[in-house]
Amino acid sequence: MTQSLKDKLVILLLAALGTAFMVTFIAIEEQTEIFALLLVAAALIVAAAKFGVIKAISQCLSRNEKLMNGAVIAAVLVVVFWFREDHFPLLMIATVMMYVIACFGLNMQFGYTGVVNFAGAAFFGIGCYTAAVLGDTSVPLLMVIALGGIAAAIIGSILIIPVLRTRGHYAAVVTIAFGLLFRTFLEVNDTLGGPQGLRVPGMNLFGWDFNSNIEISENIELSFYMNYVILALIMVILAFVLMRRIERSWIGLNFDAVRLDETAAACFGIDIKRWKITAFTLGNFLAGTAGALYAMMLGFIAPSNFAFSDSLILVSIVLLGGMGSLWGTILAAGLVVLLPEKLQAIQEYRFLIYAIVMILILLFRPQGILPRGLRAYIPGWRG
Amino acid sequence: MDVGLLGQFVVNGMMLGMMYALVAVGFTLFFGVLDVIKFSHGDVLMVGTFAGFSTYLGLTAIGIDNAFVQLVGVLVVSIASMALLGAIIARYLVLPLKSAPPLNTLLVTLMLGTVLRESIRLFYPDGSNPKHFPSLLPTDAWSFGSFTLRADSVILLIGGLLVIIGVNVLINRTRLGLAIRAVAQDEETAKCMGINFKMIVLLTFALGSGVAAFAGVMNGLYYNEINFGMGLLLGVIGFSAAIVGGLGNIYGAILGGFLFAGLQTLGAVALPFASAYKDVFAFAVIIALIAWRPTGLIAEKTSERV
């Protein structure tokens, strides 16, 4: 068997395995089963790492990036289709995707460029509120998603001066303060619904109402969340491509240089301000677009969704996945969004368990689940 | 506004500022020794307060009801147990992560904060409800017109001040302080100087956490109410205060703490439109201040060379 054929088989097998895992994980409700599944998965991964399988697999994957991307998309589609009539799993899948987009934004900011942002939820929230405010106007709703991003980027520019001037912990405080300020402002000020929040009209594309179920035939009626899942998937793919292309370009290199050594970067002509602004704005834009679609899907938003703790959830996704690692972010988003949900049956104990699980992961995998590798400008190319 | 009222605001603001400053000092210490932000600090404070509270209940239960003895017992148990907790945190959560990206420590300690908070909420008897913390200090009060000065406030202020001065002397004037600062800058070289690295880190975390416990008990004595969520906001504000003041020196933490308290008081008192905006106001000023002095009001001395 040739190497490439072998690779292809491996990838297909992995995709099938992954799909099966996702379907089971989402479908089962019994706590013991969930724990058993997670344990089995963890054991498999540890064993694979022990025997060098992981390394072989990752090499195989990096050789066949296109195929892998395709396989992942196909796997997601299979999972989505599997749950075509179940509203809740689809809602969760769509939620994961929107978190992924927002966290891509954060990755651009501190994974790539080192601009810390602890107000991710605020920028996500700006997108949500844009959708709420513009949803009833005649602005086309697809445009509203973009406008949500733009609003986040513009409001974020208030912070540009302090963000540019500060580093590290100092920058963290700027964004923490902004996040708190944003939420308090929404709560106190009644023009945007105050603490009671606002209704948000659903997505409607050229007369296609996203909020009604899709009737295929008499007996087959797909959940209306399918609409959102598909749109979110498209957005995730677009965001992924954008992130990848930026990373694998001179811009990504500039970002890294700014993050790692500002002085040296400046001595080689890299405009620190320009790239920090670019990353900060683009990151906020991504968070804003994700927020806008999220608000449309959820139909209702209130200030308490955009608290400091929500920003921290976004940050923890990025760290857990591995700073700057796109696949890591996707995995971590799935874990962080789904795990507390899957732990519902332990009710009031689930935050405790969740926090303990997070601590354990971080202790044993300090670089994140899937640390970012070296930049490969052109996949498979080694000069 | 009459003078008495002004005085009242000043004293209130000072109490609040002292509390913030004590928390901020803790952040400065941890940052000083390992360049890490320990975000569970506020929650350690909260646990310390609950430890003190339990001690009070225990002492009352065995029939000791002399307020002074109780106060000493509360302080000793609370500070000692939190010092131990701080050392444990350092040993098992912070040290293992010292070579990982700094944000990881932040995240781990944040999660630890959740664990502490949830543990109190779930496992402390009736932990999700606020508790009545006893007044163990003399409650004499002197009124001057609209100005009421209470003995307990004065004692707490002085106590807080003494603790801060003590920490400052410890850091800047003692051998231990020298070691703490050295460890902060370069672990390996500090070891080569004969410093017991682990011990210093554990001691620093114990110290910082002990200070937090003190602040927690002080909080309880002053407000007579404690609850499992009290540490969260105090932690965030203490952190902000430490940063605005300028990390790496204790004066910055004190300045930041009092500044923040001043802003909040000012916001509540003087904002003509609505006092509900006082936090918006305080945080906006914080952002502006950081934009103006990007390394804190008392700037860290730069030492980076090219």
Add this chain to the structure above:
Amino acid sequence: MEQQQETVLAFRGLTRRFGGVVALNQFNMELTNRQIVGLIGPNGSGKTTSFNVLTGIYAANGGSIEFLGQDITSWPAQKVYEAGVARTFQRSRLCLELSIFDNIMIGNHKRLNHGIMFNVFQRKALQKQITENHEEARKLLQIFNPALADKMFEPVGTLRMIDRRRIEICRALISHPRLLLLDEPSAGMTHEETRELMEDILEVREMIDGLSIILVEHEMGMIERVTDKCIVLNFGQKICEGAYRDVASDKLVQEAYLGGE
């Protein structure tokens, strides 16, 4: 061959203070096309500071800097680089997490297209630019250490100190600067390695049009062999200037720097 005697760089009364310390005191110097100047002097005499002021990391407190006929005294670092000044650092400042290729490309900034449209949408053109630059970087590395040329996509953090220095020099050279500032490139190298490095640098000078070099070194063998002229600093002041042979025999220099026999 007719040598152009164009002035590349001129310091006029350059002064820089740090608190009470006068790191540069009325420093005057000139550098002409294709010249290699050795900047020497005791520790703390202001050599590195002069690089930092020149490259815009520190502002000058007085005096002016002229580069290729322009007054660049208060230019920011980026602009100085664009104008054609590249440097290495006394303490290596590579991005250890990045690959050798990435590090070298950071130095190539001004010759790359940083437009968002170009980088995100014109992938074909970008890939062409990448492969071309890769080839060039490879050639450059080949001169310094052929083994490195095969490790272009390995993180710099895994390399030996000496190779890191070489990469730093490549990073400075890749953009074809007009002026190269080398801050103690041979520190920590054996004699043999120092000699190799020197030869490599001379070889590169032949490749790049009109490249002038300022070399800060404490290794007098190297200074003697490669420099056209030497400038000696002491307490931020120039105490002597001329060919190495002359400078070395200067009494002041002997006393302050070389420590006579």
Add this chain to the structure above:
Amino acid sequence: KDKVKVAFIGPLTGGVSAVGVGGRNSAELAVQLRNADPSAKYEYELVTQDSECKPNVGVQAATKVASDKSIIGLVGHYCSAVAMGAVDIYHKFNLPMSVWGAVLPDVTYGNDYKEIHRVNGTMINQNDVAAKFMTDQGYKTWVVLYDTTDYGKGHNKYFTEYLAKNGGEILADFGVSSDQQDFTAELTKAKQLNPDVIFFGGLTPLGVRIRAQMEKLGITAQFQGASGIKSDSFIDGVGELSEGVVSFLEGAPVDKLPGGQYFIEKYKAAGFAESEEAYGPFAFAAMNLILDGIEEVGPNRKKLTKYLGKIQDHDSIVGKISFDDHGQNTVAAITKYVVQDGKWVVWEDSEYATGARKLAGK
């Protein structure tokens, strides 16, 4: 017996989790008792979900419950903002439900959804009674503190409205954030205005802090709270200072009703670790209402909705329940409480009513 699923949603984690857990226990008790009843037609299974008091999480929980066709009825929501976000979903999926704690009027009156019901009263009724009662006691001037959540802001709005009707005067109002610790600045300003009463619209934790800090500043005004502070933990939290604090809660006093006594006994017997809190009885009553409906019309959402729509004068441990055409319980009697010797006592039974003790400033 066939198995039938019913659901409960409430805040089980976060700042108001005490009330949420109390509500959940009460709902669970209702299900347990029903299952123990041999004459019940079905065996019930309770599904519980945590809303964290956050709208987005609540909407997720609502979707999970509503889209699960095996769940026939729901008792849900203590936090109004969450309820506001979730009602659309119940309507969309035709899930009949009853609110057990949220007091914002808009939850029932802001829509025409026939699925939505509420056994407890709204903050309108409460403030109506409160304003009238307090002015009747002879108080003239107020300073209002409220937290800037929907709960606090709502109380501020309606209390102000009804106080104006009854001729009371508000000297100043202060919005405070729901996690604020220190109120000395606000209270110092209040002290200067020297009001007869300090009204607090918000929940127990803040209520405790404000009451305690009033003492520190030597404020002797009467303290009056909204339903949010009517809990034993308020008394535990402020200790002796709780004496004479008044509060108002929808529903007849539980222990006065025959069923209420029964509830309290059973709750104790069931051995829950947490107290039922102020709204536990409502959760219990709402769950019983749903279970009654299922017993009557069978496990069918549409039929249950219809059944609930017709509820009039239905006996429950919180008094008779009658829904108006918005599904709002109209018999929401408001009970006035005052703390006497470390206990919430119904005003009419208290020594304050007889004049043996006096409220502050009287």
Add this chain to the structure above:
Amino acid sequence: MATASALEVKNIYAAYDSADVLEGVSLSVPAGKITCLLGSNGAGKSTIIRAILGLTPPRSGDILVDDQSLVGLPTHKVIAAGVACIPEGRKVFPKMTVVDNLRLGGYQENSETVLRDRMDQVFDIFPRLKERRNQLAGTMSGGEQAMVSIGRGLMAAPKVLLIDEPSLGLSPLFVKENFNIIQRINNQGITVFLVEQNVHQTLAIAHYGYVLSQGRVVAQGTAQELSENKEVHEAYFG
């Protein structure tokens, strides 16, 4: 050798996570003498020092100071045994003043007066440090930092002083002075273990020397022998 060894390294193996660096190195550093270790870049010289200090504990083998085994001891215990080190690359504490840096050198000494005496001695050797006693060490020039680093090593008044490439980045005058200082230190009775690239000057002051290549000792002998050793000469002398 006639003299007793102050420091004995016996057949140590050491490795970083990726690669083996030391493969059976044995050295003996006679008391009261200067012993030097030569070798090209990356030969593993600094690793030996790290192994002695317990920073990179050896995988096997033994290290003895005054017949006390150091293997497995934490670094601060090694220092307590009378070893001090002037690390490669100076490693001054950048955010501390010169005085604080020096104090840290004498960290294990409790007596203030002793410390003050030692500091005066250091200031005698490096007047520049006295001038700049309150400057932050991080802002000093490379050479000035070297002075701080050496001074700091002296503050410990050790039995054995490990010095890793002290002349790196120093001016020729200062390099000479540096070697004089090392000799002076040695004359005070301190055993010196010196790692250097500067072969000529090193052998001029050392009593005994080792040459390390790729983690193995390839030559050893008195300074005299080494400078006459033809192979060593070819490989390492410029």
